[in-house]
Amino acid sequence: MTVQEIAEFTGRARSTVHRHLQVRESRGEDLRVVHDAAREALGPDWPPTRWQHRYKEVQDFYKANRRLPSVNSEKTEYDLAIWLRSQRTLRRRGALPSIRITLMDMIPDWDASPPSDATSRRTALDDHWRDRLRDLVAFVAESGQMPRYKKYGDELERVLGVWLHTQHQARAEGKLLSWRLEALDATLSGWHSRQ
Structure with missing residues (x-):
């Protein structure tokens, strides 16, 4: 995970996470080597934590409401609908990595065009x-x-x-x-x- 992803995942300030990693490295731990190896193992298409969080929110929304989020609604649902729209656009352009498509396909009808x-x-x-x-x-x-x-x-x-x-x-x-x-x-x- 990047410093930003760790900060988002833990809810801590980016500077706090960065400082914590600096302290660990100053103690002689080979944290950077382990981190770099882990990132390479995931590959360049692995979704960042921020994407994973948004994906989980859409999944939870679908489970709770038995439908996809709509743009004609309150802010939280609207934001999820816009995120879904961007994933559809990326897929149509061939720019959505296969690992993300595999994950998105777990949400029923996620790629269906919503009615105008x-x-x-x-x-x-x-x-x-x-x-x-x-x-x-x-x-x-x-x-x-x-x-x-x-x-x-x-x-x-x-x-x-x-x-x-x-x-x-x-x-x-x-x-x-x-x-x-x-x-x-x-x-x-x-x-x-x-x-």
């Missing part, structure tokens, strides 16, 4: 729309009526009433996606106002 921001946003919007439709169906089944957005009984009815009104407007303007129109017609045949 536009794709993930569209998926999130579609999922949200489907959730609203399920809520609407449940509301109608429970109350026996369509939700109102003006003279509503509670907040859920207001939210669903506004959502349904928005679907009416989109349909009237020809802006309601065909799969959404089909889904509404299939689940609530009398959902739209007559025009």
Whole structure:
């Protein structure tokens, strides 16, 4: 390990590690020879300690969340996602050493390209729309009526009433996606106002 790697691994200041090694060498110990031999045995492609720590963080994240880190999240997860992106880039360029590829391959789907921001946003919007439709169906089944957005009984009815009104407007303007129109017609045949 280099002085920097030892410092990162132990959590000590680099100067402290450096001074400790100097003291050991001044006592006549052949620490430098042992160190150099160990470094040569690892080879030039062996990942540095900093890389190993980041790799372990990604591994732990995957085990805890059953997914890879996302750039659309808080700082710690974002940093892991950026690190993963850089590993993917290095691999595609042929610059990621084979030992690192072997380690990375232990993380499922690490090299799969994540969906683009536009794709993930569209998926999130579609999922949200489907959730609203399920809520609407449940509301109608429970109350026996369509939700109102003006003279509503509670907040859920207001939210669903506004959502349904928005679907009416989109349909009237020809802006309601065909799969959404089909889904509404299939689940609530009398959902739209007559025009």
